[in-house]
Amino acid sequence: MMRINFWFAILLLLLSSHFASASVSLLQPKSLAYQKNIIAEAEHxxxxxxxxxxxxxxxxVKDGKLQGTLIQGKGWVREVQPVCFIGWSKDGENINxxxxxxxxxxxxxxxxxxVDSVGFISKKDDENEKIAVIYTIEAPDHxxxxxxxxxxxxxxxxxxxxSTTEKFQNSSLKTIAELRKAYQK
Known part of the structure; x- marks a missing residue:
């Protein structure tokens, strides 16, 4: 009986620690309703x-509530310049x-x-969570x-x-984990 209580206590501790630290998360979208609207916005x-x-x-998702959908995409200006973009949809359909x-x-x-990766780099006490996007860019020779x-x-x-973006310019950071560590110093 004592052994079961011990394992139950450990399980409760692990679960409560996970939920306490997971108040904001990035999840794969449940719907693709945004697709037509974001493409139209990019073309416009x-x-x-x-x-x-x-x-x-x-x-x-923050504290179990959908804040919006963060959409990543790429298009071309005059068929020669590749441009990446970010879209935000509060309802998963319309582009805000x-x-x-x-x-x-x-x-x-x-x-x-x-786009190489997207992730949170925030500190626990940040007023607004910080989301970083890491890109592979094309320069004329590299x-x-x-x-x-x-x-x-x-x-x-x-x-x-x-200001946060400029802090990372000309750095050699390659992952969200590296950005998070540098940002939280």
Missing amino acids: SGLSRVELDKSQTFDV QFIQTIGQGDWETVGCHK YGTDYYVMGLKAGDGVYYDN
Whole structure:
């Protein structure tokens, strides 16, 4: 009897530790209803040959409640410049935000080859959770790595975190775990 209570106590401890640390998570979307709308938004923004990266698209769930769907994709400007983008859908269908990332703006001198990974890098006491995206970029003579960091505002979607993104520029970090460790220092 005592042995069963011991194992039951260990099991309860493990389960409660898991739930306490898992208040925000990225899960594969339950629905693909967003697809038609995000492609239309990308095309409206001047991109052609739009491709969605379903393996790096996630539902963001906080304390068991869906915050929105973070959508990753890529398209082409004038058939020559590959541009990656991020979409945000609060309801998993309509597009509330559309952000072009690698391949335009501050990154217009490089092309977006692909999204390598997406993940949380937040500290426990961050007011808004931080989500990082790691990209493989195409420069004229080589491939490299670049980053895009967003903050998550409950109910409002995502925003570009310029200062955190700039901290990682010209670094050799290759994984979300490495970014998280560097960010949490």
